[in-house]
Amino acid sequence: MEGVMIGGNIRCFLKLTGTDFQPDFRGKILLLEAxxxxxxxxxxxxxxxxxxxxxxxxxxxxxxxxxQMERDQLTPDMPQLVRQAAGPDLPIARTPYIGHGTDAHAAVIGKFYQISSD
Known part of the structure; x- marks a missing residue:
């Protein structure tokens, strides 16, 4: 998959819905974490x-x-939930390096990325 990165923390990102700050989804990569x-x-x-x-x-x-989901080993896990919501054809990739961990790395919102999916 490739495109400009949008998103971030899913709860915070959705607060932009219906505002002038809601990004255009067309052709983007949506980053989600929580x-x-x-x-x-x-x-x-x-x-x-x-x-x-x-x-x-x-x-x-x-x-x-x-x-929280990973710490508590909740099921279904997030990849399964996303697949159920997004359907079978949308590319999904995962990274343990973006989120709230002590070893978290930065992702640049608004930057073009090419990412290999699962």
């Missing part, structure tokens, strides 16, 4: 993205870490 939240919250967030037709417009999704 510190807190369980399965019900993530299903709600992904449902909102689906209703916004985001999955129909983006080139792919990069999943960072989902700290």
């Amino acid at each position: 510190m807190g939240g369980g399965v019900p919250q993530m299903v709600t967030f992904l449902s909102q993205l689906k209703m916004m037709h985001a999955f129909e417009q983006i080139n792919g999704i990069l999943l960072g870490t989902f700290s």
Whole structure:
């Protein structure tokens, strides 16, 4: 997948919905990560993205870490939830380096990336 990176923390990103700051999804890579939240919250967030037709417009999704879900080993996990919401054809890649961990790296929002998917 390739495109300009948008997104970040899923809860914070969705606060832009309906504002002048909501980015255009067309041709973008959507980065998603979260510190807190369980399965019900993530299903709600992904449902909102689906209703916004985001999955129909983006080139792919990069999943960072989902700290609470991973720590508590919640199932279904985030890749499974995203696949259910986005469908079988959207490229999805994962990285343990973007999120709220002590070893987290930066992703530049607005930069063009080429990423290999799972």
